[in-house]
Amino acid sequence: TAIPGAFGCGKTVISQALSKYSNSDVIIYVGCGERGNEMAEVLRDFPELTVEVDGQTESIMKRTTLVANTSNMPVAAREASIYTGITLAEYFRDMGYNVSMMADSTSRWAEALREISGRLAEMPADSGYPAYLSARLASFYERAGRVKCIGNPEREGSVSIVGAVSPPGGDFSDPVTSATLGIVQVFWGLDKRLAQRKHFPSINWLISYSKYTRALDDFYDRNYPDFVPYRTKCQQILQEEEDLSEIVQLVGKASLAETDKITLEVARLIQEDYLQQNSYTPYDRFCPFYKTVGILRNMITFYDLAKHAVESTAQSENRITWATIREAMGDILYQLSSMKFKDPVKDGETQIRKDFEELYENMQTAFRNLED
Missing domain, CATH: 1.10.1140.10 (Bovine Mitochondrial F1-atpase; Atp Synthase Beta Chain; Chain D, domain 3)
Structure with missing residues (x-):
């Protein structure tokens, strides 16, 4: 799932709400290049929340893994944080858990790629991003899915990725947003006008879509x-x-x-x-x-x-x-x-x-x- 939106549209609140209340077994929350106070907020709020597991009330922190990589940390660490998060998600998936990974935000990760690519004197493409940007995004998003794990006992696990995208000025023709939309199956387009009207979540119902609707019709x-x-x-x-x-x-x-x-x-x-x-x-x-x-x-x-x-x-x-x-x-x-x-x-x-x-x-x- 991709959640692109301009500054102030509520991407972080949606990511945090999914982390708090989704029915996943494990949550991996990656704060990639975002403000430090957002991670501090997560650390403050999450320990107070509880979740019902097999009839017992447990702290939500017991199922949550945080990868903190704020905007004042080194660029190389910012590039590595997304891969760290998805590797942790696959680790829990192989145990037979259903894992949700929140990446906030993939645009900061792409900017780190651009900076490292520039220092390596690689040929820049659109807006200075490296030519392999869409290939890197695809290799990340395509690690999501449901799998039958090898070995005994028999188990099935899944990874769902929710990636927030921060296009400059809310411009959806930005290379990162365009490349992401070519890969993901679910798109929640956040609208600045809805956010200004205090309509949250500010998901525009006319431009958002899911390619899974047909697949879910049998269940419905x-x-x-x-x-x-x-x-x-x-x-x-x-x-x-x-x-x-x-x-x-x-x-x-x-x-x-x-x-x-x-x-x-x-x-x-x-x-x-x-x-x-x-x-x-x-x-x-x-x-x-x-x-x-x-x-x-x-x-x-x-x-x-x-x-x-x-x-x-x-x-x-x-x-x-x-x-x-x-x-x-x-x-x-x-x-x-x-x-x-x-x-x-x-x-x-x-x-x-x-x-x-x-x-x-x-x-x-x-x-x-x-x-x-």
């Missing part, structure tokens, strides 16, 4: 059969909202069709109460998949029911508009935006599923009453 069909159509519908709503927002700036919201007003409102609901997360709160710092599916299901159901109500009464005298729905469904809309406040640890899976199902049924009843 077995465990969460409704998720794939909901995800597709969600992407469609967000894409439509992007197109409509340009029209709204020209002619205003009042001149839009009623169905378009619903699209805008549901897209806002998805952005603010589903995609936006506060990593410093107990209810929102991580989200189990059943909660993810439950929130998405209710939001998409509201969209479908509202659209159906408007379209089915468009020709009748008692025409239903978005204003009518908003007035009649104030409580439902409030409950939809409050779904994220359910705490997976405190409330538990059974209670959260029950609450989401109750809201789903209340929506069906409310729209039936409105249409009658």
Whole structure:
């Protein structure tokens, strides 16, 4: 996974949140050429956090390995730190563990390569980086994957790499970013405009992608059969909202069709109460998949029911508009935006599923009453 973004977009916070709350067995966190206070923050926060292992509560530091290589350390050490991290990850992988490696940031590593290459009088390529930059990046990222280990007992391990990329000025055409995007399968593009609006994580939902969606469809069909159509519908709503927002700036919201007003409102609901997360709160710092599916299901159901109500009464005298729905469904809309406040640890899976199902049924009843 590559996480490119400009300064202040929240790359380090995403890397640290993944280190704290991912369901991996082992975490390797490499601070490569970044500020020293970030490593100090990790050392301060991590010992206070706990993780549940086989019914026992353990300190998160017991599963974490830190490779500290701050910006004031020698350039040669900066180049070596990424290789040190991935070698440690492979060591634990060969024991049969699932390992996550966070590299923050690979751009500083590439800059160290450039400096060493310059001192060796090698021929520079694009922006002064050595011609073998993309080959080095590929040889690093391609060490990730799931493997069957040699020897006895039989064991399977995996390494997942999450690399933060810091392009100068947030320019994604930077050689390091371009080379990285040609290799990785998952891309989380951080957007400066979202960060300025205090929308975190500032992942732009229109430019980000994953090439693993097809591979995971079988898992979703077995465990969460409704998720794939909901995800597709969600992407469609967000894409439509992007197109409509340009029209709204020209002619205003009042001149839009009623169905378009619903699209805008549901897209806002998805952005603010589903995609936006506060990593410093107990209810929102991580989200189990059943909660993810439950929130998405209710939001998409509201969209479908509202659209159906408007379209089915468009020709009748008692025409239903978005204003009518908003007035009649104030409580439902409030409950939809409050779904994220359910705490997976405190409330538990059974209670959260029950609450989401109750809201789903209340929506069906409310729209039936409105249409009658």
